[in-house]
Amino acid sequence: MRSTIGMSRLYGALVCGLLAASSAGSAMAEGRTLTAQDYAQAERFMMYNTAPLVDHAVGTVHWLDGAHFWYVDHDAGGDHYMQMDATNGAASPLLDQAKLAAALSKAGDSAIKADKLGITDYRVAADGRDDIEVHGKHYLCNLKDAGECTLVKAGKEPGVLSPDRKQEAFIRNWNMWVRDVATGKETQLTTNGVENFGYATDNAGWKHTDNAILEWSPDSKQIATFQQDQRKTGDMYLVETKDGHPALQAWKYPFAGDKDVTMIERVIIDVPAHKVVRLKMPADQHRSSLCDDVSCGEDGGWDDVKWAPDSKTLAFVSTSRDHKHETFRIADVKTGEVRTVFHEDVPTYYESGNDMVNWRYLPAANEAIWFSERNNWGNLYLYDLANGQLKHAITTGDGNVTQVLKVDDKTRTVWFRGVGRTSGVNPYYQQFWKVSLDGGQPVLLTPEPADHEITLSDDGKYFVDSYSTTTTPPVTVLRDANDGHTVTTVAKADITRLLAAGWQPPEPFTVKARDGKTDLYGLMFKPTHFDPQKKYPIVDYIYPGPQTGSVMSFGFLPSHYDNQSLAELGFVVVAIDGMGTPWRSKSFHDAWYGKMGDNTLPDQVTAIKQLGQRYPWIDLDRVGIWGHSGGGDATADAMFSYPDFFKVGWSESGNHDNRVYEDDWAEKWQGLLTVNKDGSTNYDNQANQLIAKNLKGKLMLVHGSLDDNVPPYNTLLVVDALIKANKDFDMLFLPNQHHGYASDTPYVTRRRWDYFVHNLAGDTPPTEYALKPWPWR
Known part of the structure; x- marks a missing residue:
């Protein structure tokens, strides 16, 4: 499961x-x-x-822009929040941690300590203040002078921020709403959502939250989501133990073999116009090409839906109930017209990658990158969107593409993580590669025989590589994404205290x-x-x-x-x-x-x-x-x-x-x-x-x-x-x-x-x- x-x-x-x-x-x-x-x-x-x-085992790094990233460097003195300029390798403190801890304490978070802040997101706001998320709370901080932080009040419903960070979309009473981040003003976008047939609802049976499942358009004016129909889906019941009468918990939970399971009707919501465009196609299965939910990643979102950069069209993949049939489609978001481009059918189950949906929509070239295991390995293929025909394989041979991290359609370059592609190397070690959309031999950018964690800059010029093995601690370096050469060393983990x-x-x-x-x-x-x-x-x-x-x-x-x-x-x-x-x-x-x-x-x-x-x-x-x-x-x-x-x-x-477990996982x-x-x-x-x-x-x-x-x-x-x-x-x-x-x-x-x-x-x-x-x- x-x-x-x-x-x-x-x-x-x-x-x-x-x-x-x-x-x-x-x-x-x-x-x-x-x-x-x-x-x-x-x-x-x-x-x-x-x-x-x-000490000095740098985990996830966060790019602030194409030339700067921040990270946490831990040692015996605690956590140190650092930033690095990728153009020259210069490292400096990200912020004044003592001042921030004091400001957060004044703002009501008394558990904060300067050496263990617990920052999960950081960026510079448009007005120059520090935009910080700490343990699920969102603050705007002015760390100049004495330093002060203001808690950004959020609605009781969790929201999904638009790309311009000015609005967040959320669910209330089965309908879609947006909230203005600056003023808190709330606007209802849909009115026909009803119980168990609501918009953007997050219920896979095994998972049921108040999160909204949707994808904002790049221009922050439209939302791709669905109206999820679980009115015929069977119920799950659990009983809470407590003094007095027990409390019944009940929600929709489809089982393998159920005649009626959860379905989704795809829609586009025009946010300024408060208009819903329902895509002209039958209801789809509540399925994903990757996992047993429509939302697979830790950060939420809707993995099998990808907007065109101009926000005029939407590509998506429909997965059959048994995960054996995949259909690549493109929708006109103004009219709701849907065009089927191509299919892939498999005898067992289809997956679009490891940990990440690896297909990509490239409307400027009228092409799509498609992931397939048709040759017994996970490789990338280029399709013509005009006729749905395969152009050629982008990668070939043994070993898997596991994660497509970036595609530059101007230089026609794909950067990806992969396993099993280097002879003599542990087949579970992830390495980082680049390859041309037009095919050819991929270029290995991380030659060390180790497992590589990669964070690529948004512009694709640099990447941070933290590599290690089971027995050797991580080394974190900044590398050039063109040829993989090391620009500078970010940190080398020290396990002296651990060995002691x-x-x-x-x-x-x-x-x-x-x-x-x-x-x-x-x-x-x-x-x-x-x-x-x-x-x-x-x-x-x-x-x-x-x-x-x-x-x-x-x-x-x-x-x-x-x-x-x-x-x-x-x-x-x-x-x-x-x-x-x-x-x-x-x-x-x-x-x-x-x-x-x-x-x-x-x-x-x-x-x-x-x-x-x-x-x-x-x-x-x-x-x-x-x-x-x-x-x-x-x-x-x-x-x-x-x-x-x-x-x-x-x-x-x-x-x-698995007849007493949710339908998607078992039936896959x-x-x-x-x-x-x-x-x-x-x-x-x-x-x-x-x-x-x-x-x-x-x-x-x-x-x-x-x-x-x-x-x-x-x-x-x-x-x-x-x-x-x-x-x-x-x-x-x-x-x-x-x-x-x-x-x-x-x-x-x-x-x-x-x-x-x-x-x-x-x-x-x-x-x-x-x-x-x-x-x-």
């Missing part, structure tokens, strides 16, 4: 750490007795403890997949007090895909979830990206399409066996497995499908039967639901409750009672089957928690450690060790 890693990678991923309570009457383990000091040693390697010890704390990197490894030929890549975490003369139980951290894998990153991270912490308690922990996960070839990704009960488990088993043969200190008689969400599903599946191999499993918030990877004459279905091969009777080992099932992503009924189906099969198991339900466990996460993590220590290692955990509350802000 969709991972909320969904949700940004460091702290969002920490939510996956959960726990288990062993059943009453469980025998006390025989073995060593761990102390609170042992758990404290493990806790030292949690992200909230390791990340602050990495006893940190060690995970060990990369390769093994063969189930077919005995394909290389699989993984990471191994061993205790810092590792003794090769001992035998260690092994724990497999799993996320099976299909939209992501078990390995958090093949670039540098001070912590990968809590894998090192768990290893510290006496385990070898592994994360393996098996077949069926992305970033490799199309055939690799398709390995178990339509057979989601596979869950990459044949690869996990064969990989662990190979590691056991390779390393005598791995005890193949003591194999555990755990995961969250899709990993929770895979964990239970492992305990039922390989009951003699996996002895202990910790299953969190699993989508154990498993196909449309079909029922056979005997009542069996093509979804039976992925339903954990149908094989729960096979359980032999120790299994903990964990779920939040208000999980609005993967409904808790998924776990209850498995619970019911286990009871009917007279199987012992453990269960932890978290009252009022969602798909991520929020404030319960430390407790759940500790309980999970306890579960493996007690049941897999045969040791005794300390009593009720308290992990520190996690720093959510």
Whole structure:
């Protein structure tokens, strides 16, 4: 199911750490007795403890204009907000942090500290003031003289700013409104929105927010959005636990196989005229060419919709319910006329890239860039918009284009990130390239064999490149986007303090997949007090895909979830990206399409066996497995499908039967639901409750009672089957928690450690060790 890693990678991923309570009457383990000091040693390697010890690891940079960008440089003294002039490499403070902290405190944010401001957006406003976003609050600050900040009052509804930043569009009572940023004046744009048939509404079932899904035109005068029809869509119900009468939560949540699912009717809204132009075409599926929502990116927006620079036409892609049929269309925004340009049909599912929709609309040349895996790899193709015919391939050969970052139609240049395109380099390492729209050999701009994070300037002249590997910390440089030469070094990460704390990197490894030929890549975490003369139980951290894998990153991270912490308690922990996960070839990704009960488990088993043969200190008689969400599903599946191999499993918030999960994700990877004459279905091969009777080992099932992503009924189906099969198991339900466990996460993590220590290692955990509350802000 969709991972909320969904949700940004460091702290969002920490939510996956959960726990288990062993059943009453469980025998006390025989073995060593761990102390609170042992758990404290493990806790030292949690992200909230390791990340602050990495100095000068520049993360995301933000371009202010074509020649200047700002970034955060952290060291033992805190966070330092810096800006750099790309023309000469000169760095200077972005602002006076002490003055800003004082001004923000006066404005009401007393939690602000000068060495940890938490700025998420910064720019210079038209009047010269600093336009700053801090922890979701928007301020205009004058830092001259004494310094003062004014909180920009926002409406209760979240808005989407126009390109000129003068208006923001939002939803109220199912209709579209705009708010003047300067005056706060609000204007209603539509009047016929009604309950469950509203404008721009954000509801994918698993996600339901008050955000508006739309795309402003470049001239800030029009809005492309939709009227979303979910009047026939089925409801989801959850009940909040509290004193007195429980509170019912209900919203629209379509299931795989439902006759009626959510549909969208595409519209263009002329903002000055308050006029709605409905595109002249049938309603479209609520689908995306990339993910299981119409809005895939972290910044919102509508990924499969792209305006012409002159704001006169709109290109968009329609995706069929089963994700097998894509249609590229162009609309005249004044008349609503729609022209179909070309199609792509695939036997399994279509995706338009990795992490980013990679097709582009180039109306000046009457062309479009199209992403396709038609040759088993993700490449770019150039189409003629006049006749819908393919002109030629822009990129060819093995390896994937993962993200198209910029297209300059004047120089006919495309800049893109890609993987697997350089022989001998880890196929998961992202590198940066440029290529001509007219084809030819792409130019590699980042030659280092490492994973490259790229931030390109708006004008395409420069890019900031932060590159690292699992074992080497990042180096951040400013490069020329024409040939990739280094203009200057921005920062070099220093892990001296991290190493002094006893940190060690995970060990990369390769093994063969189930077919005995394909290389699989993984990471191994061993205790810092590792003794090769001992035998260690092994724990497999799993996320099976299909939209992501078990390995958090093949670039540098001070912590990968809590894998090192768990290893510290006496385990070898592994994360393996098996077949069926992305970033490799199309055939690799398709390995178990339509057979989601596979869950990459044949690869996990064969990989662990190979590691056991390779390393005598791995005890193949003591194999555990755990995961969250899709990993929770895979964990239970492992305990039922390989009951003699996996002895202990910790299953969190699993989508154990995708007929009880939202339609888009399930129907993309498993196909449309079909029922056979005997009542069996093509979804039976992925339903954990149908094989729960096979359980032999120790299994903990964990779920939040208000999980609005993967409904808790998924776990209850498995619970019911286990009871009917007279199987012992453990269960932890978290009252009022969602798909991520929020404030319960430390407790759940500790309980999970306890579960493996007690049941897999045969040791005794300390009593009720308290992990520190996690720093959510």
